[in-house]
Amino acid sequence: MARGTIRYWAAAKDAAGVAEEPFEAATLAELMTNVTAGRDRLSQVIRRSSFLVDGNPVGKRAHDTIVFADGTTVEVLPPFAGG
Template sequence: MVTGTIRYWAAAKEAAGIAEEPFEAATLGELIAEVTRSRSELAKVIRRSSFLVDGDPVGKRDHATVELRRGSTVEVLPPFAGG
C-alpha cells in the first residue's frame, strides 16, 4: 500500500467537506472505493469527475489499472460550468 494526498476541487470539495486528505491505496480504483465508501454525495460527484495523478490526466483509463506511487497527489476535478 502506498500513501499520498487526494485533493478535491469545486463540487468534490463541497461533497467531501474538506479540500484534501491523506490516502493509502495502490491504485486509483482502490482510492476511489475508499474515499466514497461512506460518502454517497462524494460518490455521485466522483462518477462525473476527471482525475490527475501527479499532474498527468488519467483520461479514460480503467481506474483499477492506474497505479499510485508513494507521495502521489491525486486531483479530483468535477465538471466545471462556464467556459
Template sequence: MANGTIRYWAAAKSAAGIAHEPYAAGTLAEALDAVRERHPGELVRVLQRCSFLVDGDPVGTRAHETVALAEGGTVEVLPPFAGG
C-alpha cells in the first residue's frame, strides 16, 4: 500500500469540497473506492466523467485495478472541460 495525494480540479474540486487529500492505496481503483466512501453524492457522479493522471501519466482506458500507485505519488482528477 502506498501513500500519496489526490488532487481535484474544477468540478471535482467543487464536488469534493477540497482541493486535495491523501490516499493510502495500492491501485487507482482502491484509491477511488475510498474517495467514493468519503464523498458520497455529487463527487461520485463527477468521477464517472473524469480522466486521471497518475504521477503525470494519463491513465486513459487502462483498468483502474491495473494502475499501481507509488509511495509519495499524485493522482490528478480531471473533469471534462471546454476550451483549449
C-alpha cells in the first residue's frame, strides 16, 4: 500500500470538490475504486479521463498494472474542449 497525492483538474476538480487529496492505494485501479466510492459525479468524470502518474501518461495500460510507490502523484485529466 502506497501513500501519495491525487490531483484533479477541470471537471474532475469540480466533481471532487477539492483540487487534491491524499490517498493510500497499491494500484491505479484500487485508487479509482476508492476515490469514486459514493461520489457518482466524480465516477462519471473519471471514466472519461486520462491519467498521469508521476508525470507519465498511463495511456491504454490496464489500471491494475499501474503500481504505486510511496510519494506517487496521480493527476486526473478530464477531456478538454477546444481545438
